[in-house]
Amino acid sequence: MLNTNLSHGDYLYLDLLKRCVSGLIYEDPSVLGDGKFDLLHRVHGIDRPLYAHSMIGIKRLDNIQWAVEHCMKANIPGDFIETGVWRGGAVILMRALLKVYGVTDRSVIVADSFDGLPPPDPQYPADIGVHFHLSDTLKVSMEEVIDNFRKYDLLDDQVRFLPGWFKDTLFSDTIGQLAILRLDGDMYSSTMETCCALYHKVSAGGVVIVDDYHIDCCKKAITDFRNTNNVNDEIMPIDYSSVYWIKQSDQLSQDYMTSKDALCSLGVKKIYQSVPDYVEAIRLFDMAANRGSIEAMLNIGVLYSHGGPKVPQDLVKALMWLNIVTLQAKGARITTVHQDNVDVAELVDRFRAAMSPEQIAQANVLARDWKPYAMTKWW
Numbered sequence: 001m002l003n004t005n006l007s008h009g010d011y012l013y014l015d016l017l018k019r020c021v022s023g024l025i026y027e028d029p030s031v032l033g034d035g036k037f038d039l040l041h042r043v044h045g046i047d048r049p050l051y052a053h054s055m056i057g058i059k060r061l062d063n064i065q066w067a068v069e070h071c072m073k074a075n076i077p078g079d080f081i082e083t084g085v086w087r088g089g090a091v092i093l094m095r096a097l098l099k100v101y102g103v104t105d106r107s108v109i110v111a112d113s114f115d116g117l118p119p120p121d122p123q124y125p126a127d128i129g130v131h132f133h134l135s136d137t138l139k140v141s142m143e144e145v146i147d148n149f150r151k152y153d154l155l156d157d158q159v160r161f162l163p164g165w166f167k168d169t170l171f172s173d174t175i176g177q178l179a180i181l182r183l184d185g186d187m188y189s190s191t192m193e194t195c196c197a198l199y200h201k202v203s204a205g206g207v208v209i210v211d212d213y214h215i216d217c218c219k220k221a222i223t224d225f226r227n228t229n230n231v232n233d234e235i236m237p238i239d240y241s242s243v244y245w246i247k248q249s250d251q252l253s254q255d256y257m258t259s260k261d262a263l264c265s266l267g268v269k270k271i272y273q274s275v276p277d278y279v280e281a282i283r284l285f286d287m288a289a290n291r292g293s294i295e296a297m298l299n300i301g302v303l304y305s306h307g308g309p310k311v312p313q314d315l316v317k318a319l320m321w322l323n324i325v326t327l328q329a330k331g332a333r334i335t336t337v338h339q340d341n342v343d344v345a346e347l348v349d350r351f352r353a354a355m356s357p358e359q360i361a362q363a364n365v366l367a368r369d370w371k372p373y374a375m376t377k378w379w
């Protein structure tokens with residue numbers, strides 16, 4: 001039952017929790033600067049704690065509490081997600097808030113590579129020269145984050161882990177409506193991918209929090225995304241680094257980005273553009289395939305069967321995808337970018353004829369083991 005009247009003890013628990021996850025209690029040193037504990041730095045999330053479970057500081061933890069309480073008081077539907085969790089302190093606080101308020105119908109989604117940040121991708125020039133991927137202190141395994149949840153006795157099935165690179169995980173249909181989207185991925189790529197995958201899922205009245213607005217590449221991603229999508233909601237400061245806004249409308253052209261058919265047709269466009277980009281085409285097809293697009297699966301198979309720029313011919317992968325199609329849609333006839341009305345079974349026979357028994361066996365195993373990426377429960 002929703003507990004709208006918190007007791008004094010509830011407030012004390014939340015206050016103590018924030019002091020614990022930020023390390024204010026035990027004053028652990030910073031791995032940045034002169035290495036000493038500095039109270040002001042810790043309150044404002046300026047340092048990087050050696051042991052504490054969050055680096056975002058008290059002000060941003062207070063902002064999370066405000067955001068959660070706002071969503072509950074205003075009945076804003078949806079789950080809470082943080083993209084970029086490090087040791088998990090911020091999401092641990094979200095889960096604690098749900099518990100204190102007795103909320104059982106919302107989840108906290110914990111999205112991270114659990115292996116640090118990605119190297120800069122040349123398609124995002126704003127990230128050139130950014131070296132976060134070289135930092136070992138930003139790499140925290142999923143086991144460690146799970147263990148941290150357990151230490152606070154807050155690990156249960158209202159916590160969902162989404163391990164992997166944002167570009168591969170956040171477009172998943174298994175993420176539903178969101179009340180809070182907290183972005184903490186530092187880079188242009190990570191911020192833009194999060195916005196493209198999830199912004200349209202934030203309910204009207206929900207809260208979007210950007211931890212790294214003071215970092216140029218992150219701020220540019222936010223500015224580009226807001227400009228492209230006519231997002232004009234007022235940006236409110238939290239501290240020297242972070243901002244939030246309340247989403248006023250949930251109509252967005254980004255809906256287009258998420259439908260499997262749209263992703264598939266974007267992949268087709270990448271093949272036919274003046275300089276074909278087969279790598280990007282496969283990435284888009286793969287996302288569409290993971291949402292169940294049979295057409296995208298077939299397109300990947302056909303693409304691997306002949307190869308193209310930067311994508312070598314790979315008959316095993318080609319047959320694997322056709323086998324997946326066959327498993328999902330027996331007797332399918334599908335139009336590919338190269339041919340109308342393809343009989344998939346005939347295509348499979350043609351491929352097999354050109355392959356060794358070992359290759360065929362390998363493709364069969366890969367197809368059998370293929371699963372669309374989905375939320376994982378890890379306990």
Ligand SMILES: C[S@@+](CC[C@H](N)C(=O)[O-])C[C@H]1O[C@@H](n2cnc3c(N)ncnc32)[C@H](O)[C@@H]1O
Nearest residue numbers: 054055084085086090113116165166184185190
């Ligand atoms: C600054 S830390 C997050 C701090 C955290 N919110 C806290 O409370 O201390 C950034 C995190 O984002 C993750 N990350 C950044 N870009 C990513 C991407 N593209 N895919 C997956 N994880 C990413 C990193 O692994 C790292 O854990």
